[in-house]
Amino acid sequence: xxxxxxxxxxxxxxxxxxxxxxxxxxxxxxxxxxxxxxxxxxxxxxxxxxxxxxxxxxxxxxxxxxxxxxxxxxxxxxxxxxxxxxxxxxxxxxxxxxxxxxxxxxxxxxxxxxxxxxxxxxxxxxxxxxxxxxxxxxxxxxxxxxxxxxxxxxxxxxxxxxxxxxxxxxxxxxxxxxxxxxxxxxxxxxxxxxxxxxxxxxxxxxxxxxxxxxxxxxxxxxxxxxxxxxxxxxxxxxxxxxxxxxxxxxxxxxxxxxxxxxxxxxxxxxxxxxxxxxxxxxxxxxxxxxxxxxxxxxxxxxxxxxxxxxxxxxxxxxxxxxxxxxxxxxxxxxxxxxxxxxxxxxxxxxxxxxxxxxxxxxxxxxxxxxxxxxxxxxxxxxxxxxxxxxxxxxxxxxxxxxxxxxxxxxxxxxxxx
Amino acid sequence: xxxxxxxxxxxxxxxxxxxxxxxxxxxxxxxxxxxxxxxxxxxxxxxxxxxxxxxxxxxxxxxxxxxxxxxxxxxxxxxxxxxxxxxxxxxxxxxxxxxxxxxxxxxxxxxxxxxxxxxxxxxxxxxxxxxxxxxxxxxxxxxxxxxxxxxxxxxxxxxxxxxxxxxxxxxxxxxxxxxxxxxxxxxxxxxxxxxxxxxxxxxxxxxxxxxxxxxxxxxxxxxxxxxxxxxxxxxxxxxxxxxx
Numbered sequence: 001x002x003x004x005x006x007x008x009x010x011x012x013x014x015x016x017x018x019x020x021x022x023x024x025x026x027x028x029x030x031x032x033x034x035x036x037x038x039x040x041x042x043x044x045x046x047x048x049x050x051x052x053x054x055x056x057x058x059x060x061x062x063x064x065x066x067x068x069x070x071x072x073x074x075x076x077x078x079x080x081x082x083x084x085x086x087x088x089x090x091x092x093x094x095x096x097x098x099x100x101x102x103x104x105x106x107x108x109x110x111x112x113x114x115x116x117x118x119x120x121x122x123x124x125x126x127x128x129x130x131x132x133x134x135x136x137x138x139x140x141x142x143x144x145x146x147x148x149x150x151x152x153x154x155x156x157x158x159x160x161x162x163x164x165x166x167x168x169x170x171x172x173x174x175x176x177x178x179x180x181x182x183x184x185x186x187x188x189x190x191x192x193x194x195x196x197x198x199x200x201x202x203x204x205x206x207x208x209x210x211x212x213x214x215x216x217x218x219x220x221x222x223x224x225x226x227x228x229x230x231x232x233x234x235x236x237x238x239x240x241x242x243x244x245x246x247x248x249x250x251x252x253x254x255x256x257x258x259x260x261x262x263x264x265x266x267x268x269x270x271x272x273x274x275x276x277x278x279x280x281x282x283x284x285x286x287x288x289x290x291x292x293x294x295x296x297x298x299x300x301x302x303x304x305x306x307x308x309x310x311x312x313x314x315x316x317x318x319x320x321x322x323x324x325x326x327x328x329x330x331x332x333x334x335x336x337x338x339x340x341x342x343x344x345x346x347x348x349x350x351x352x353x354x355x356x357x358x359x360x361x362x363x364x365x366x367x368x369x370x371x372x373x374x375x376x377x378x379x380x381x382x383x384x385x386x387x388x389x390x391x392x393x394x395x396x397x398x399x400x401x402x403x404x405x406x407x408x409x410x411x412x413x414x415x416x417x
Numbered sequence: 418x419x420x421x422x423x424x425x426x427x428x429x430x431x432x433x434x435x436x437x438x439x440x441x442x443x444x445x446x447x448x449x450x451x452x453x454x455x456x457x458x459x460x461x462x463x464x465x466x467x468x469x470x471x472x473x474x475x476x477x478x479x480x481x482x483x484x485x486x487x488x489x490x491x492x493x494x495x496x497x498x499x500x501x502x503x504x505x506x507x508x509x510x511x512x513x514x515x516x517x518x519x520x521x522x523x524x525x526x527x528x529x530x531x532x533x534x535x536x537x538x539x540x541x542x543x544x545x546x547x548x549x550x551x552x553x554x555x556x557x558x559x560x561x562x563x564x565x566x567x568x569x570x571x572x573x574x575x576x577x578x579x580x581x582x583x584x585x586x587x588x589x590x591x592x593x594x595x596x597x598x599x600x601x602x603x604x605x606x607x608x609x610x611x612x613x614x615x616x617x618x619x620x621x622x623x624x625x626x627x628x629x630x631x632x633x634x635x636x637x638x639x640x641x642x643x644x645x646x647x648x649x650x651x652x653x654x655x656x657x658x659x660x661x
Contacts, residue, residue, distance in 0.1 A: 018557075018558055018560065019560050019561045020560060020561070020562075021560045022560070022562075023530075023531075023534045023560070023563065024530055024531050024534070024556070024558055024559045024560060024563055025558040025560075026531050026532070026558075027461060027531070027556065027558055027581040027582060028581055029460055029461075029582075030463070030464060030467075030582075033464070033467065033471075034464055034468070035464055036463050036464050036582075036584070036585060038463070038581055038582060038585050038587065039463075039585050039586060039587075041587070042586065042587070042588075047588055050587060050588060051587070051588040051589060051590070053587075054557060054558075054581060054587050054589065055557065055589075055590070056557040056558065056559075056594075056597065057590075057593065299460075
């Protein structure tokens with residue numbers, strides 16, 4: 001049973017933004033001429049996940065079993081007023097942060113890992129597989145799979161695998177099997193290793209390996225981000241935030257989040273979209289991966305191998321190999337189609353911040369609020385600080401999504417990128 | 418009479434073989450027919466229909482089909498063109514003029530409100546002024562507000578694609594899908610397409626208030642095999658299902 005107090009805050013449904021978009025979402029396109037990569041999804045994703053990917057239902061009921069697990073892993077997460085940060089910045093408005101680092105795995109990723117593993121278990125699949133960048137998604141997948149008794153094969157981007165050995169330990173503790181990607185487990189991985197033996201790896205390569213592994217082993221692929229279903233599951237973040245603000249009589253003037261593929265950002269902000277244009281929404285990326293300012297809004301590959309369908313999104317190109325930056329979760333070349341459409345239409349603004357701005361923001365946040373945020377989340381905090389400085393006298397209520405903690409990313413403070 | 422709409426890509430598999438099928442269509446069993454004018458980039462079609470466009474581009478000859486257009490028109494079968502705006506936008510007036518000259522009733526433009534949303538209202542109003550039906554093409558990904566606004570400036574039937582592209586089989590909730598479009602557009606004639614092949618598919622759609630179905634991908638394998646009898650049997654069977 002969900003406790004009564006949590007029941008008041010946790011939503012009963014996931015929210016899907018597609019019916020509320022200002023224009024039709026461009027459908028996925030097959031990546032190859034003579035086969036349907038869209039049809040292939042039937043063999044890659046759990047059936048219910050696939051159905052939810054293409055649904056236009058505005059609200060999708062969260063199964064009771066998933067609700068129970070949401071509570072077990074720490075939902076609802078806290079919405080905290082950052083009074084110390086306000087004071088530090090001499091800001092007379094209000095700053096709140098939604099803290100997804102309070103979940104069991106330390107990030108928002110578990111919000112979609114649980115339902116995807118649940119549906120996979122219900123459908124009796126042999127196991128699940130996925131890619132991970134910084135390791136947060138891999139940790140969430142490993143835990144969710146373990147909760148439902150499924151084996152998990154995780155392909156971790158090589159540079160992160162080398163830089164973050166503790167993440168591997170976490171995934172192993174959750175019974176996940178982790179390899180550096182590119183790996184020798186898949187044909188695509190072997191090909192990449194042969195052609196680019198020193199590659200640091202990319203999320204695109206990791207996705208390609210996981211999808212191939214799913215097809216070859218009758219596993220199902222777990223969707224970390226980009227695809228709409230992940231954003232829909234993540235909507236628990238934004239819906240809780242709305243409810244928590246409502247309970248204290250507050251209203252968000254500005255929402256700020258960071259964007260890798262767009263799942264924490266979409267989950268946090270999309271539930272506010274139907275309320276109109278009153279709330280300013282800002283998506284922050286790393287300036288090393290400037291997908292919104294220098295990327296093209298076009299159909300592009302989601303994975304490097306082109307097994308998955310193409311999607312229309314802002315993209316730096318599927319062959320874009322980003323710098324081995326401090327925030328592995330933001331290294332993805334593209335962004336979710338629904339988020340891309342809302343940025344293209346001007347409903348959501350974008351911002352880019354530098355590594356030094358992020359590190360400074362993380363230090364300020366740690367010193368004022370005591371929270372060591374994930375480097376990815378540091379981008380959102382940096383944008384929020386910049387916003388406050390630029391709008392000092394407007395006294396707005398700013399809400400920032402701190403998508404995860406950075407307790408396993410402390411090495412970024414001791415070395416250059 | 419419920420709408421049974423067979424779809425053919427002109428020029429596929431070649432003009433002679435396609436004409437053999439057009440010759441034997443039992444016109445009394447269909448009321449609409451949809452002709453795909455071969456596209457250079459049929460981006461929202463599945464691999465089967467994409468192949469027909471790619472072959473059709475090589476073979477298509479307007480002269481071959483003019484007598485069929487006349488034949489269907491004389492037999493009161495309304496003809497609709499399936500054309501991508503990306504192919505016709507630079508010769509739009511000329512193309513619509515060609516269709517009108519050949520007694521087509523209207524046009525389905527699958528990429529108009531997706532890739533050319535800002536131009537879509539102007540294009541639809543122009544078609545209205547020309548007295549030519551624009552058939553709104555919607556899919557599950559079309560937002561509610563767009564369905565309502567586009568439908569409000571047209572009077573024709575609606576083409577609702579159940580799948581992300583032709584010939585695809587992604588699981589979906591039929592009851593919820595039909596209920597949604599019926600609620601958004603009460604009383605409007607809704608014809609369903611994409612991924613429909615069995616009589617059960619059709620029965621369920623009609624039970625939920627559908628006005629008809631369009632069938633394309635499923636016919637291609639009959640055309641490929643030259644299965645003229647199978648084709649006639651299939652059309653007659655589907656007519657029967659629609660009339661139940």
